[in-house]
Amino acid sequence: MITRSSRLTHVAYDIRGEIYEQSQALAKQGHQILSLHIGDPAPFGYKVPESIIKNMAANLERAQGYGDAIGLLEAREALQVAYAKRNFTDLQLEDIYVGNGVSELALISLQALLNDGDEVLVPTPDYPLWTSAVNLFGGKTVYYRCDEAANWYPDPEDIRQKITSRTKGIVLINPNNPTGAVYPADVLKRIADIAAEHNLVIFSDEIYDKILYDGVQHTSIATLNEDVICLTFSGLTKNYRVPGFRAGWMIISGPKQKATDYIGGITLLANLRVCGNQQVQFAIKAVLEGHQCIEDLTAPGGRLRIQRDLCYQKISQIPGVRCSKPMGAFYMFGKLNLAKFDLASDYDFVLKLLKEEKVLIVHGTGFNHYTNDHFRVVFLPDTEILTTAINRMAAFLERHQSKKETRIQLGEGIQLK
Structure with missing residues (x-):
């Protein structure tokens, strides 16, 4: 058998x-x-935003060959501009990875980090990709509590108490799937400070960052403490209603000089899969510069x-x-x-x-x-x-x-x- x-x-x-x-x-x-x-x-x-379809169709011939493993240059240039406007500092083109959805990039980022027995703090409830990815690559998932009585916000003190010598990172999902919570800046700042104190990587899944209600504001945790390595994930999947096109990105920020070996591992894994889907990457620039999202x-x-x-x-x-x-x-x-x-x-x-x-x-x-x-x-x-x-x-x-x-x-x- x-x-x-x-x-x-x-x-x-x-x-x-x-x-x-x-x-x-x-x-x-x-x-x-x-x-x-x-x-x-x-x-x-x-409906899919028309600009996505038009740019994909107009660039099909250019998309026939392999592209850069970390993403199409014009797409990364557009993302660099967009995230600079969101208060991401010192963002270089080599800090931006474009891939086949957030799921692929999340898998790559954890595979490049974890050795057997390493621990990652994951929220409960979570989007199950994160638990499965940690376990798949030999890590140990350690759950921290999101409190239903407190709008499903993460509990920073519960996070602090669960850090051990084997802890390598903290996963955040904000806005959250499955609860729909959007975390306030003060809660995020406490978590960012804890991560910086313990030299942990933050994996911030922000794929729903434009799907917000009642005037609530979204804050990227990467903008709250420049002393922590933060991987911020988003894409076209939810905000622009095209999950089947598999277009996601990952932004690496913080003191990158202390993570050069880890970042090199991410690049190695990106190269192993040669490149992401090229067609949809031609649409990223037009989409980010337009107003076709879900707001x-x-x-x-x-x-x-x-x-x-x-x-x-x-x-x-x-x-x-x-x-x-x-x-x-x-x-x-x-x-x-x-x-x-x-x-x-x-x-x-x-x-x-x-x-x-x-x-x-x-x-x-x-x-x-x-x-x-x-x-x-x-x-x-x-x-x-x-x-x-x-x-x-x-x-x-x-x-x-x-x-x-x-x-x-x-x-x-x-x-x-």
Whole structure:
């Protein structure tokens, strides 16, 4: 028997895991699945900015050959200008890497850093790529807490307490997937100072940095302490609605002279895959200099803003469920009061919801959350689909109310019903 590598033992991606595979099987049987499980704008009618298509088409002949391993020069020049405007200092062209989405660059950046047993601090809940990448390359994931009672912000003191002699880096996801939190500058500054104090690398996943609501401001942690090596990740995937084009970038900032060997390792791995997709890189300059991102959709009256508000309102009204209103991205991270339902866990809830109501969402433990009572909903679908899906969820939970005796508050006393 041929078996998989033992390095995959702790690698998982439940967004496309067993429950997703069951949804595919149901779809093949003719069932219509309402999919609220993955952050892909394309199936829900979000249009690709015209400038991206035009620049790709106009430069197809130029994109036939291999390009620079760290990215097309004109794309990196445009990124240099864009990030200088965001208060990134001393940013050189060789500090900018363009690749096949943030996922590829995240994998490269961790593979170049980690030896077996090295530790990386990762938020819980997290986007599962980060946990899986650390584990894949022989590292050890150590989770720090994001506090639901404090708007899902990271706890800097929890981060500090979990640093050991083996700790190499801290992962941040801001704006956050799956919670939708956007971290304030004072929290980020405390984390940056801790990283500088302990000579740690910060991996800042900022792929949703323009998808913001209610006037909230996004701050890049790299701009808050110049004494820390910070790798900032973003791309066209979410802000510009083209995840299938696989265009991401990574900005290295801070005291790079003390990380020349590590940066050389990143460049080596970039060279091993020769180069990133060339076609889409020709669009980066035009996109960054134009106004084709997602901001109009998140403003009052914009489609995403309307859908977020609807999703939050309807989920919050379901008895036994609560959620925080997201300030960024396009995800709602709800919490079940499992004592109210005949459900064993978040996984049990998501699986049964799919089978009974044909609604596909993701269980919170799929994002490495430390309790088994959360779930993530994507609010990219239009209001009609969202309304139908959440109404089905409410009906499902009403059917699955616990049959156990329920304590009911009557005045100042407690009685059993």
